[in-house]
Amino acid sequence: MNGGVDTAPAPGAVRPPPDALSLNTATVKLKWNLAQMIDGCARHGVRGIAPWRDKLAELGAAEAARRIRAAGLTVTGLCRGGMFPAADAAARRAALDDNRRAIDDAATLGAQCLVLVVGGLPAGSRDLAGAREQVREGIAAVLPDARAAGVPLAIEPLHPMYAADRACVNTLAQALDLCDALDPGGAGVHPRRAIDGGAWAPAAALGVAVDVYHVWWDPALDAQVARAGAARLHAFHVCDWLVPTRDLLEDRGMMGDGVIDLRRLRGLVEAAGYRGHHECEIFSSRDWWQRDPDEVLGVMKSRHAACC
């Protein structure tokens, strides 16, 4: 229709480059160890990987880093730090120590970010505001360590159904308020490589991980993704919201099997300047975790192309 120079498709309007796909190890956690996952990514042409620390512990961070580099994979994130709120000071200190170990591991891996699942209410507590204050204090305490190690921290707002037991940061607006308070200005300081080899704004020391599963419902989503901007967008996670959802934690869907308009959401983060991977993270105890991981990676690749 339009033969001029303005015919470039809008962000998100076209299929994603296959190189954009990254495997979060949670997706195949039951049947593969980390070495198998690295080999599987190489075999299926998946160019990124985001290990969880339980899987990392199998190999050790140094050996895992060596194998991931050898396979030519980008580490799109390390899952996870966080879990700051605790009932007493000793437990809070232990959480900070654990976050510092996670930062070291993320640095060893050259991870693009350390994902923070910030934690919920301490056992027996109903003090949500207090838990949120503990999260603020915890991130403030470890941010200097992350800066020194060159590891961007990514606050992941989790769906409000996890507010009590997993993360009391539940909207992108709330996460970005924390970023603005603790990392004012949000200047990009960590160089990054765009998936297409082009330019990508450096990452701020503190930013966010946008997981479609957690944020797709948010009436403020479009405005808050734009507010985040290129420097604070550290990760983009994809899966799908199933109807019905039979379990609060382990019933996420493969892209295309649910109701999330994934291509529109990719367009949002791209319009805000995100140029990184699309990390597939699926908790699915009844379905995908039961399948042959080679089948899972095959479906993941085709659905990424068709739906993201």
Place this chain on the structure above:
Amino acid sequence: MNGGVDTAPAPGAVRPPPDALSLNTATVKLKWNLAQMIDGCARHGVRGIAPWRDKLAELGAAEAARRIRAAGLTVTGLCRGGMFPAADAAARRAALDDNRRAIDDAATLGAQCLVLVVGGLPAGSRDLAGAREQVREGIAAVLPDARAAGVPLAIEPLHPMYAADRACVNTLAQALDLCDALDPGGAGVHPRRAIDGGAWAPAAALGVAVDVYHVWWDPALDAQVARAGAARLHAFHVCDWLVPTRDLLEDRGMMGDGVIDLRRLRGLVEAAGYRGHHECEIFSSRDWWQRDPDEVLGVMKSRHAACC
């Protein structure tokens, strides 16, 4: 400590008056019909009731209204209207007709409001913005009928985990944006009686139902309850959020069994001018629905006093 005239407790700091409790019929829906519920409220000294339409249909609205009046109960709400989005125009028109019938029933009952659970995505749709626009159009279409019938409409923001299949209005801010758009100014027009016999601001034609289960996690809650103000606060629903929650729909907790700071939340609505009932609505297929409803009402009364 402080013997002067400023020792009146802050709102929410003291036990609620027992007369404030209202029974939402969902709480005992499996074992009692509406006639039994009305009798049960009278027997247990519960002074309010909020019927669902399935229960209302058993008696018919006129007979139900007669019995409820005879028992001296306040109808704190009728559940529910809403469910506006649909895949085609005929289904959308049918939804409007159903809402008009609900308005008539609410008027017959003298209900303090008609609760709107606005509906989610039409089957097969991923167009969340479109569904939200259909909700706006639906409320706009029936608001004149509600005004004419003297029935305040109460938009109930539902927890984001219901965005796909039950209600795509998921925060109090979003509900109040709709109120401001469709009922600008939000002047109180419907007289109400406060539970303590004192003054209560009249209800706006369009307002909100605040259910602690749906909103307790919201970082913007305090500010949005204050924004609602007396005229737009039409109902206050209580139950509790269990950890773990084993089912997205039917695993709500009795007050005190979960993590919600109920007394603080009551304080918020009271500080904003709410002077109505505290309506107990518990979906609990494994626990409370299996018990003798007389036991449920007894526990509900004691927990209301101790925890709300």
